[in-house]
Amino acid sequence: MISFTSFPPKLEDTDHASRHHPNVKGDLMDLDDFESQGSKLTCPGESLTSSHAYMRGHGTYVDNEEVIASVAGTIERVNKLVTVRAIRSRYNPEVGDLVVGRITEVQPRRWKVDANSRQDAVLMLSSVNLPGGVQRRKLESDELQMRGFFEEGDLLVAEVQAFFSDGAMSLHTRSLKYGKLRNGQLVMVPPILVRRLKSHFLTLPCGVDLILGLNGYIWVSKHVKENEQEGEEGFDAEAVYSNVNDDVDDSTRTAIARVTHIIHVLTSHFVPLTDALLLEAYEWTVEQETSVKDLLQQDFGDALVASVVSNH
Structure with a gap:
C-alpha cells in the first residue's frame, strides 16, 4: 500500500x-x-x-x-x-605575466611546463636562447640537443607570450634574465597572494634574490650579479643551461632559509606578498636577533605578522 x-x-x-x-x-x-x-x-x-x-x-x-x-x-x-x-584556485594566466615553472616533459621542438595552471604550459624551441645568437635559425641539431637545454625536473622562469587555441599558455625565455634556475629553493604559495608589481625580481640586502612568480611559485636563491653585457654577445650557453649549482656559503644558506620561513609565515596568515612587505619582514626578524628555527614557532610568527601588517 x-x-x-x-x-x-x-x-x-x-x-x-x-x-x-x-x-x-x-x-x-x-x-x-x-x-x-x-x-x-x-x-x-x-x-x-x-x-x-x-x-x-x-x-x-x-x-x-x-x-x-x-x-x-x-x-x-x-x-x-x-x-x-x-582562495584556492588555479593560476589564471595573462599575456606578459612572469611565471616560475618546472619542466614535466620533453617533446619534439617543445617542452611541457608545470606552471600551476589548469593545464601544462608550452615552451617552444624557437622561444628560447640558443648558442650562436637568438636570431639564428633553429636547426635539427638543436632539436636533438633539447635535453641539454632543459630536461624533466628543471626549474625555469619565463614570461607568458600567447595562448594556443585550447587555452594552454605559450612561454618564452628570450630575455637574458629568464631561463634555468639554480642555487636556490622553490616555495609554493596560493597565486592570489602574489600581487602584480613593477618588478618581480627582488634583491634583499642579505644577499638573496627573489623571483615572485604570479602563478604562486616563488624562487629564493643566492644573489647573482647581473650580466653587464647585453644582447647576443653576452650570452654564455654553458653558464645559462648548466645543471651544476655554485658554491653557497653557510651564511647565504641561512639567509635563504630565513626568507623561505618568512614567506611561509606570511602566507599561513593570508598576507599578500609585496617587495616592501618582504623587506620589512626580513629587517624585523634581524632586529629581533632570533634564529631561523624560531620563525617556525607560532608565537613568533604571530608577532611578525602583527608588526608588519600594522605598518601597511
Whole structure:
C-alpha cells in the first residue's frame, strides 16, 4: 500500500541573510571603506552590496537585488564591478605575466611546463636562447640537443607570450634574465597572494634574490650579479643551461632559509606578498636577533605578522 506524506509548510522569508550563511549579518558591506582596510575575506552566501549600486563579477551572483559571494575569497572592486577571487584556485594566466615553472616533459621542438595552471604550459624551441645568437635559425641539431637545454625536473622562469587555441599558455625565455634556475629553493604559495608589481625580481640586502612568480611559485636563491653585457654577445650557453649549482656559503644558506620561513609565515596568515612587505619582514626578524628555527614557532610568527601588517 502506498502512503503519501505531505511536506512541511514553507517558512516565511523573514530574514533574507539567514538563507545564505548562519554567521552573516543582514547589514551590507560598505565597499567604499573596505579597500582602505586591505583585502577582506568573505564566505559563500555572504551579502556584499546592492545590485542597483554595483555590477556583479566573477565569484558572485545576484539574489533579491543583492550581490552575494558564491566562493570563499577576497573582495575586489574596480569602479562599480565587484568580484571575489577564490582562495584556492588555479593560476589564471595573462599575456606578459612572469611565471616560475618546472619542466614535466620533453617533446619534439617543445617542452611541457608545470606552471600551476589548469593545464601544462608550452615552451617552444624557437622561444628560447640558443648558442650562436637568438636570431639564428633553429636547426635539427638543436632539436636533438633539447635535453641539454632543459630536461624533466628543471626549474625555469619565463614570461607568458600567447595562448594556443585550447587555452594552454605559450612561454618564452628570450630575455637574458629568464631561463634555468639554480642555487636556490622553490616555495609554493596560493597565486592570489602574489600581487602584480613593477618588478618581480627582488634583491634583499642579505644577499638573496627573489623571483615572485604570479602563478604562486616563488624562487629564493643566492644573489647573482647581473650580466653587464647585453644582447647576443653576452650570452654564455654553458653558464645559462648548466645543471651544476655554485658554491653557497653557510651564511647565504641561512639567509635563504630565513626568507623561505618568512614567506611561509606570511602566507599561513593570508598576507599578500609585496617587495616592501618582504623587506620589512626580513629587517624585523634581524632586529629581533632570533634564529631561523624560531620563525617556525607560532608565537613568533604571530608577532611578525602583527608588526608588519600594522605598518601597511
